[in-house]
Amino acid sequence: MPQPAVSAPVLDARDVCKRYPVGGGGLFARGPVPLLHAVDRISLTVGAGETVGLVGESGCGKTTLTRMLARLIDTTEGSILFGGDDLATVPAARFAGHPARAAIQMVFQDAEGSINPRFTAFDAIAAPLRRLNGLSGAPLRARVERAAEQCGLPLTLLGRYPHQLSGGQKARVGIARAVATEPKLLILDEPTSALDVSVQVVILELLAELKSRLGMSYLFVSHDLNVVRLICDRVLVMYLGRIVEEGPAEAVFRAPAHPYTRALVDSVAVPGQIREGPRLRLSGDPKSPIDPDQNACRFHGRCPRGQDVCGSVAPPEVTPGTGRRAFCHLPLMEHA
């Protein structure tokens, strides 16, 4: 069973923003350049030993947010506190040389596409150790083999190329590469979405075991709410660049407060369980993220509960339960 984190957070991101200028501009442009608000003032923490889930539709900014936290792209505003430093002040281009690079690692969605096809499994796992830890020769081999062993990858497979490995084995290479540098924070972007259920369980168990064994914290991005519910202590629900709800995963999924969370939960069919009662269904598409109205709820127009106030006043923070937050004028407050 998940345990709540008590100590200081490993990662503490505050008011992180990413805005991209779009169109307009140019020599004769008048007025300000339109800005696409991909991530709009998001604050989040990941506690020691905690698994935090991040869910939301494509285009909501999940990927942009995780790329910023992994310091692959620069933030427009905000701070990313990690191990006493504000990493947001380090340009992404120079972050590869920063000591925190080895401490924040990422497991990518597409294990196939994220491993260099001309690298053997050994080379793939060795690359970050060579670059970040300066290892070579026997110590390098020992570390690669240890990472492979920890991830249940037989050492006999280390000489193979990605195309010679199964989906589950490739997933293990991707995880071994990420944990080889002994990170404190692992950002996992849909690590099991391409896998069959029988393999998925094995990989999820591996991740749970590695977390406690190596003392890591996870930020887990996924579309699969059943998986998020299974392995995450806390969940953040994103909509159009904003967090609309957060709290303990089981509580949020059992009794969502934000109508968007409710719609997400209602969209998921439960295997072997015939659904009872009506579902909250969404129609239409999200609004444009370009220069959004700061005095309106982003979900307004698509929200089945929306009223006039939602279009003219920014939604207030409400507390549906312990450790929970939601941003809504008309939250669903029937509790279990």
Next chain:
Amino acid sequence: MSQPPLLSVEDLSVEFRTRSGTVRALEAISFAIARGETVGVVGESGSGKSVTAYTVMRLLDDAARITSGRIMFGGLDMLGADAGTLAELRGRELSMIFQNPRASLNPIRRVGQQIADVLLRHANVGAKEAGERAVALLAEVGIPEPSRRAKAYPFELSGGMCQRIGIAIALACRPALLIADEPTTGLDVTTQATIMDLVSELGRARGMATMLITHDLGLATERCDRVVVMHAGHVVEDAPTAALFAAPRHPYTARLFAATPRPGLALSEISTIPGGLPDLRRDDLPPCRFSTRCDRRRDACDAPPLPRVTHQGRLVACHNPL
């Protein structure tokens, strides 16, 4: 069943000849779909779900050989039919929607024209009427501003929109059977639900049967009247949905269900399926292709033939069912 089924697949076997040997992709599979029925075909990758769909559509690759069996569709022997008959049938009586909606559309043709193409080919209408009906179909599949969207190219539309176009193309001629091959994989969960609502509603309104190929047991539970479970080219179980999940009889079905995350279960309560799919190129494949992974295996399992027992509308291919 008093009426003959709309689609019946009997004893179908399909092989692929490859450089590294013959892959026995389907072996003696049988199932049927009644008019208006929604049947799910579930299983992991490599189980033969898509090969089954492509065989029914008669869209198999040249490397494939149908070595035994019969496919009857609305009284027509699909394996004996000539190319012209099949071409008349596909798109009119028998349609398919695909996993990757954007890739299954023509990238350099306006979506309205792509819908009209089907109508021009099959519905005996002129260009003007086809265009008008295409716009009406776009409205029917829930696309806002249909006359403007008809002029869009696939890249200008979202994944969910592209799948709606795919559905509009598939349903343009009111087919009797729709084959949906992982129609919502890769779409957002909210979009998945609306796309499946659309397929269910249109199916019901038109009395259309649907063969829903999916690896998602949740989707199968929610949308299907009956579920066919496949493993390594065999149909291992075929049962009404509620009965199947309430009490799976084939050990593989039980294992697959037990490996699927569900609310209320902890990670420790979810079990894995040991081993992997057998290599389907082997000459000495055991009669039961699950036997090497099965904890209910008995000596009898190694002796052919694999039993296929039908009892109270359920089929189980196992010597030692639950």
